[in-house]
Amino acid sequence: MQKIVERAKELLADGTVNRVLGWKKGDMCFNPEPAFFETAEDLDENFVYGGFCGANLSKYMIDASKLEGKTLVLLKPCDTYSFNQLINEHRVDREKAYIIGVGCKGKLNIETIKQSGVKGILNITENGDMLNIETLYGNTEMKYSDALLERCHVCKGKEHKIYDELIGESQDTSDRERFAEVEKIEKMSPEEKFAFFQKELSKCIRCNACRNVCPACSCRKCVFDSTKFDSSQKANTDSFEEKMFHIIRAFHVAGRCTDCGECSRVCPQGIPLHLFNRKFIKDINEFYGEYQAGADVDAKGPLTEYTFGDCEPSIVKERG
Amino acid sequence: MPINKEFKPKIVAFCCNWCSYAGADLAGSSRLAYPADVKIIKVPCSCRVNPMFILRAFEKGADGVIMCGCHPGDCHYSTGNYYARRRMTLLFSMLDYMGVENGRTRVEWVSAAEGVKFSTTMNEFVEKIYSLGENVRLGDLRCKK
Amino acid sequence: MCDCDCHKNYNLDTLIPLVGVITDIKEQTPDVKTFRVNALEGGKLFEHKPGQCAMLCAPGVSEGMFSITSSPTNKEYQEFSIKRCGQLTEYLHSLKVGDQITVRGPYGNNFPVDTELKGKNLLFIAGGIGLAPLRSVINYVIDNRQDYGTVDILYGSRSADDLVGLDEIQNVWMNTPGINVHLTIDREQEGWDGHVGFVPSYLRELEFSNDKTVLVCGPPIMIKFVLQGLQEMGFTKEQVYTTLELRMKCGVGKCGRCNIGSKYVCKDGPVFRFDEIDELPNEY
């Protein structure tokens, strides 16, 4: 972390960048927030980079691209896919960004820790492979790898896809099969599938956090914010609206979703939203060939492409 | 599943202006019957059909939705139906994944000369929807009388 | 049904509207129509005070807050002057006599016609459709002429065709003793022999004495310059009233969107005195 701060201060001082987009210490060790830094003092005092800095900063670069001068942005390996995708869609300006690829050994999910039964957390410190957790009700510990975000269990690898320089070591933390959950659902009967999604989606409160955090959801005005049509605007009034919103949300990012996992991270109700995105990714891979959004800046997305021999929609039935 | 005689399905057919709608016209002028349960919505191109259209049709009470366009290669706009094909494939797959009976959605390529195909397709599709019964998984409860 | 007493207000819930019928439509300018609304069984839907508003709704289209432009002294009907500028107003403009809409209200406070304005010399300044809320007060004052001092009306709009209710202005207001009407339009126009110029500059030319109470309504930019002009002429902010408008949904200060600071425009307004507005944060 100190290395990042030193380097950021240098780049600020020599005028390469006008601001730094990183994370600011929270009032607890587990709640840092994304922040812009403009001075060395601010960096010294408030900057933090640690296990809880899971937020993907690439979406903030859409606005930062419109600011004067360059912005130094810190990206983890998986965030670089999102950034690439945004360049691909002309939503961010590569020239306005100075990218430091920061090391990542998997990011922690405070919800996972709490769900393991730990209450009243005051402090969490890393101790090798373990987390020492201090709480109002005594101390406990947990394996670092057990507290990871879902996305880290299916890590895309330790390689940064775009950067100006790298600081720190990364680690591939994948220990699960990426499509295992999707496959499990695919094998269910229609009744089971429906019951599963109904149960999960009925929790949705339509806070729109999944949409707003998504680096691929970058429309200036979302179709769901339109006052011109009569459903799916705010609160769900009917169970249909949850489905409609989530299908359309996932569909609008199909072929563009890098599977960064922010949607599932931010959902206050813990809905496994990645199951929608990953289903599209899996289908795209199967029908149109392997594709990883954001791996290549110049790639053409699968939904803006076609071949004469594409499968017919009836394949859904034929597959059984 | 026993067929419910009382059940009158509502079926929405999105037809592209250049081929399928003309196909429907031909079916009509050739006196080829297809059920009145099918409501045709004319779109400029099958590519115009946004996934939201399909969901909205279901929301407002459709029991089945079918999309018809020019045969691949024959699109009036050259390539529109190729894009539509990919989109619908993914959307239908998603609906299937969420437990919506996959017979409720269909895509068929119908040219302006294929009045017969249009009518048989519609007959088949309506038959299928009769066998599936009322759509209860995708629909807004408020729209049910 | 149980024996609780919570149903006593059943039909009175302020969010449940009444059905009104449009009994007359006057095309006042190319984009302003005045709609006369009656209850289905005839007569007025409800009583109101000058300056109050009501929510008009075209079911399934949209709903919006409009000021009631007719005077409370009119015992037969209520009128709304509506400028075509959005989805709802577009729809309302397509309606015909005999069509029904839903109305709920009245909402908001009113111009203090029975208290602070009583016995005062009044100066009304309006621009464009801004005459709508003031018209209610002007006619109220005309009908209770003995309670008020001199009345001056300064009204301007883009062109002579855009003057709302010119008919009434010329035939009623101008013929009422003790009422002076000053009209102006923004640009020269054939057939117009009156004053040409913006309202704030005409105001300066007219050199009113500062013993009047002023009621202003119009586009924000006009209000801004009118207020400047008035202050230069020696008026204080306590002498000036205006109406504000923000996005409203409930009309009763509960839905939480029309607030400026701690004031809700729908409930604590729309009528504000300028010294009150000064205390509000600059967010309107």
Next chain:
Amino acid sequence: MKKIAKSNLSALFAKINETKDLYVPVKNGEQVNFAAYSEEAEVDLTALKTVKSPKDAFFPQSENLYTCFNEQGKISITPEELQDKDFVVFGMKACDIKGIEVLDKVFLSEPVDSFYAARRQHGIIVGLACDKPEESCFCTVFGINPAEPTADVAVYDDEDFLYWNALTEKGNALTETLCDLLEDADNTAVENKKKEITAIAEKLPYANLSLEGWNGDALTEKFDSPIWEELYKPCLACGTCTFSCPTCQCYDIKDYNTGNGIKRYRCWDSCMYSDFTMMAHGNNRTSQMQRFRQRFMHKLVYFPANNDGMYSCVGCGRCVDKCPQNLNIVKVIKAFEKGGKA
């Protein structure tokens, strides 16, 4: 003071459910939210905070107001029935109960909202003392005692028993109907429990948060502060904080055309949303900074100005737990205390 063995709780719930609707914290996946009781529901009284506050028992996330029929140009209106069946909300915490008091100020002030009023009249609140307050709790800052839920009945969870203390007439009446299941108990266990809770509450990391300077008079000073510019940037403009909040009361009114009548409904809305104040001729809060400021100014300045100094925040800490980017009211208060970066 009464008590019931926890093993017998399902009998208690079933009994209440016989004559009244019952809402309890129900676990779905890893999340707990208030929901209608059923035998299959996984009732979870150990979760301190439900994701959504239980305010929707009184102010539902979405509710129909009336249906409007338009037949050949003739409009008729059928209002929705008001709540007329008694219901019990079991397990509300002290902060959520205070949240309802805040909502009362809004909905029961003139003109009274009859939909809300009917629910308030028929709703019976069984409050549950907070067994294990968590790090994000700061209700004590607003003078709330997590050990004393000011409900119709206060309930305490102690080892194998739930202790039951009716506090109001409604509470007594409910207790009456359950007398077969409740047995008499002495106060000792509850008194000890209260002490335990109070001791923890004092040690909470936010227990000493200072609200100094936040009141109805601080309007211009706070509104014009440059600190908002520093704070709002990470805000995603989502509605997580609003929709999980026990006091947020903003709503939207909308029409839905069902094809057989137009349903007029209202639903929760969020001042964080870009279209919140949008109208045909413009929008008075165009930037996210303004919308962000509105939310906190409303809770800490505007609301106290209109309600004798009562804050529209109860320190439940849901926004602290749930904000996707870790922004929250505590950070706002602290930033102002510190006076920003400068």
